[in-house]
Amino acid sequence: MSLDPVPPGARLPLADEDAAPPPGVPEGKKQLVKETKALVKRIEELQRALYAENTRALLVVLQGRDAAGKDGTLRRVFGPIDPQGCRVTSFKRPTPLELSHDYLWRIHVAAPPRGVIGLFNRSHYEDVLVVRVHGLVPEPVWQQRYDQINAFERMLTENGTTVLKFFLHISREEQAERLRARLANPAKNWKFDEGDLGERKRWDAYTEAYRDALARCSTPHAPWFVVPADHKRTRNYLVASTVAAMLDRMAPKYPRADPAVLGLAKEIA
Numbered sequence: 001m002s003l004d005p006v007p008p009g010a011r012l013p014l015a016d017e018d019a020a021p022p023p024g025v026p027e028g029k030k031q032l033v034k035e036t037k038a039l040v041k042r043i044e045e046l047q048r049a050l051y052a053e054n055t056r057a058l059l060v061v062l063q064g065r066d067a068a069g070k071d072g073t074l075r076r077v078f079g080p081i082d083p084q085g086c087r088v089t090s091f092k093r094p095t096p097l098e099l100s101h102d103y104l105w106r107i108h109v110a111a112p113p114r115g116v117i118g119l120f121n122r123s124h125y126e127d128v129l130v131v132r133v134h135g136l137v138p139e140p141v142w143q144q145r146y147d148q149i150n151a152f153e154r155m156l157t158e159n160g161t162t163v164l165k166f167f168l169h170i171s172r173e174e175q176a177e178r179l180r181a182r183l184a185n186p187a188k189n190w191k192f193d194e195g196d197l198g199e200r201k202r203w204d205a206y207t208e209a210y211r212d213a214l215a216r217c218s219t220p221h222a223p224w225f226v227v228p229a230d231h232k233r234t235r236n237y238l239v240a241s242t243v244a245a246m247l248d249r250m251a252p253k254y255p256r257a258d259p260a261v262l263g264l265a266k267e268i269a
């Protein structure tokens with residue numbers, strides 16, 4: 001079951017209950033794991049053909065609140081992919097150099113080259129999310145960005161890059177549990193940022209900002225998908241299934257060697 005794109009212009013409630021596993025997802029841990037494994041294998045196979053074909057790229061954008069599962073999704077869904085065939089970029093607070101350019105500058109250089117799956121852990125959407133919520137630029141500046149982002153993504157798609165954007169949607173309670181777990185587990189402490197608590201207090205402001213980003217930037221050429229992400233295995237299954245469906249539609253093909261080249265086999269001593 002792959003996800004449906006957010007209809008352009010739709011302002012979704014993004015309520016806590018929307019973060020629970022939806023109907024239609026395979027039931028039971030065993031089945032879910034089995035089907036996800038098959039989907040990941042399919043992504044891995046199609047990625048190899050995409051790389052060999054070397055004409056098109058796929059860009060997968062992952063957005064979500066702190067502890068929504070962006071890192072886990074990268075590990076579980078894209079971990080088995082040939083490292084040469086994918087490129088992960090995690091966008092942090094912009095550096096002084098990045099800030100001296102327009103906000104899309106650092107994004108464009110990180111866009112995947114032909115044959116590659118680009119994976120964005122956060123993205124240019126931070127420039128209408130954290131930047132808007134914290135008032136890091138005046139409202140007229142961030143207001144213009146929705147149209148600029150749509151034009152930028154259109155340009156990417158017109159030049160051979162398919163764009164898929166996932167919002168990993170968790171509930172307030174699930175985030176609280178995961179943040180507590182970060183403090184309780186020595187291997188996860190490092191992920192806890194004191195700033196995360198301040199962000200959590202701005203929950204409703206972020207919800208508003210996400211509603212606008214999804215409504216204004218889910219387009220036929222670069223759709224947004226809302227992933228109910230309270231349950232990790234369901235989240236992995238849904239992302240894997242949606243990415244596999246897109247790669248199936250792209251149907252990358254291995255380039256065929258020239259018959260003259262194939263004939264050289266007998267000359268290999």
Ligand code: AMP
Nearest residue numbers: 091092093094122123126127130131193
């Ligand atoms: P993490 O994903 O936990 O590594 O944290 C990265 C941090 O960088 C988050 O707090 C983001 O909100 C922040 N960040 C990413 N992009 C931007 C941006 N364009 N402007 C301001 N902060 C950003």
Ligand code: MG
Nearest residue numbers: 066191193196
């Ligand atoms: Mg963090």
